Structures are given as C-alpha cells and as structure tokens.
Amino acid sequence: MTMTGVGYRSVLSGWLNTQPELVQCLEITAEHFYDPQHETHLQTLADQYKTCVHALGLSLGTPGPLDPNQLNQYARVVELTDPAWISEHISYTRSNDVDLGHLNPVPLTQTYLDALVDHTREIADRCQKPVILENVTAHQKPIGDIYEPNFISELCERAGCGLLLDITNLYINSHNHHYDPKHWLAGIDPELITQIHIVGYIQRDGKLYDSHHEPIQNEILDLLDHVLKTSPVKAITLERDDDEVTPDQVTSELTRIRSRLDGH
C-alpha cells in the first residue's frame, strides 16, 4: 500500500505527536537535525513513524569530493533514524568557489552524470540505505546534450538508485519551459519512482513558482493519477513548508491525495 505523509516541520510537531492516521511516513530533512541537541527529538520521531531522510546540501552534482563534514552529519542523522530510504537531489548547490545555498540544475552532460553516479554510490555505501534522487525546479532550463529523462534513467541504472519524483517541480518546469510532462514521464521507467513529492504552486506573470505554501491544484493531482496508473510508488509526501500551515489544512490535503490513491 502506498503511504501518505508529510515533511516534518516544527509547526506541526504537536499534531504529529498524536500520530494522525493519514501520516504513515515522515520525511526528515537532515540539515534540520545536524545539531546534537536535536538528537533526542529525532529519535522520538523515528520511534513514532516510518521515516525517510532527505538532504539538501550534499551537492551531488558538483565534481570532486563531497564535503566530508556534511556527509558525516548526514550519515549521523541516517544512523539515528534508520529510515526506509534516503534521498538527495539531481542538482548542485555549491562549487569550489561559492556555496549558493539552494538547488540549481546540473548540465545534462556525461561529466555531471558521472559525478552524480559516483556521489550517489558514495552516500549509499556510507549510509547503507537505498538512495533515491529528486528532480528539481529551476528558472534555467537545463543545458547539455542528453535528454533529461535519459539522463535520469542512466543515472538510476548506473548508481543503483531510484527516483523521488517531485511532481510539482515537473509540472512547473513543463509549464515554464514548454514541454509535455507526460511525454517526459514516458522516458522514465515507472518502476524507478519510489516516492513522490507534491504541493501547490503559485503563478505570477505567466510563470509558475514552487512556493511550497499553496494547496495542490487539480491539474497536479491529475498528473499524480497519471503516474499512479503505472508506478508502484511507496510513499507520497506533502511538502508544505510555511510556518502558518495548520493541521486541518494538512489533513485536507492528505485526504485529497488519499482519495486519488484509492482510485487505483
């Protein structure tokens, strides 16, 4: 059965302590728990929920060695939570010169494919957990000579990892960069899709943005339906990031997701 869940946010902690029925899987953002003072709380969450651990800052797309300090901290969070799987992004956040702090698309070339493969294997070996990688959204359409679904497919095959399909990111990119998301999905083996991220977008001046603050639009739920027809997804995670989100709002969104799941 496909689990539904949320990414852990402190504003929801009281509600999550009640272990609501619709939260069957809790995604832990690793960087939020790097400080040792959070270890007890982290272990409590891991005792209450089936977890997956998601990182933001390992910058797997940057050629060269991973930041050892970040890797050690990430591995520590994984060790404390014993998640079902771990995840990062098909992107880079830093170079040797500067830490940009947020996700940027990697060029779709052999060089960066090789870097992603090597780094994905490295974190899998280090953490001894299955790894899945997430597609990102960006104002820049990725450059390079490899078609993105082919890039992802080869990455997953060579690295032995799965795909964390951010269905909202896919929808946003397809709108902003003018392509058909279903055609893009046709280039991905559905068996690779382990987890889905989903949330609403905002629209401004004809472009879509991933604010992580909005209810899911119906067209994104329709795209979710399309994926669920063929993909044995294990978990769908609602990614509401705003500090004012309420348990009622999250429950409503998870209910909408569950009703789509029940249709398959």
Added chain:
Amino acid sequence: MATENTQPKPTIDWLTLESRLLADRELRSRFILDRQAVAKEQRLSPADLGLAEQIDTNQLEQQAKALIDKRYYEVAELIPLTIQGIGQHSRDLFDVYAQSNWPTGHQRHLTDALQFHTHLRSHRAPGLCRAEANRLRFILDERRCMCRLALDIPIHYHTYPGLELLWRRKGNLHRYVIRLALGKSVPLTPAPA
C-alpha cells in the same frame, strides 16, 4: 624548461563558472555582453565552451535573482522585526549585502541573518532589532546560556527595554525577560505571527 611563471593555469569547468555567474552580478553582466571573452578570462575548459553558448542568459538572470529571493525570505523569517524596522527598502538593502556575502554550512540562513544585521548596523541603518541579533548569536555560538541587555525585546505585540536571559535545556531554547523601566514599550504593527 617550464618555470612556475610559464606553467599553464588550470581551467575551470562550466559548473564552476556558472556558480560564479550566479553569485556575481558584475561578472554576469559582462558575460551577457560577451560570453567568449568572459569564458576566456575565467579560463573555462575548451570542452565546456559549448555550454557557455547554450545557456539562456535571461534564465540565468532569473535563477540568480531567485537565489537571492530565497535567501531574503529565510532571513526575513529569522529577523522579522529588523526587516519591518528598515522598511520598504529591506529587499534592496539585502541585495547589496547578498552580492558579496555567501554564508556556508547547514546554519547558513542563521549566519546570513546575523551577517545582514551586522552589515546594516555597520551602515547605521535605523530600525534594527538588537534582541533578534542577540538570539541569533546565542544559537550560532552554541552557548548554554546568555544574558543581554536590549531596548527592543519582543514580547507579545510590543517591544520592551529589558534584560533577556536565554538558555538551552533538553535541546529547546528558553528565555526569560526582566523588563526595565528605561523607556516606553513600542507596539508592533502589524502584530508578528
């Protein structure tokens, strides 16, 4: 025989150049005007020259702006009273600061907020909330406790002059405020979240 002065300088890959372009507005402006010149100046590897030609510079500009926007959003969440205090130019002021400051590490947003606060203070910007900076220093310095005097400690929907005691217990941050009769309280409008 090659000497140190005649050794060819190492080249950089496209990702390194792109990260410089995203972080440096002046470099980006020159790249938009003449990609090949900037690629040569930055010693971009010949293998990656094609990527320099492919990149859509409008989209590159939007991506660069988005990176600053995301930082500003995070900082505004951490020092809301300071952002409110400096008024409608807060985003422009942040832009000036952010171009040459790129904090690292998993606490980068906290560092960003504190460094921005320090930047504003060094430029004598009015409307800063010292209590917010004190709190950030306490978290970043990993202190067990701290006691600071501030004239603008937020309590409910006002700020007050007082002595603020911050301490950690079981991973949680606690605070206790002793209000001092040094001046009037200032109402916060709108009331903070």
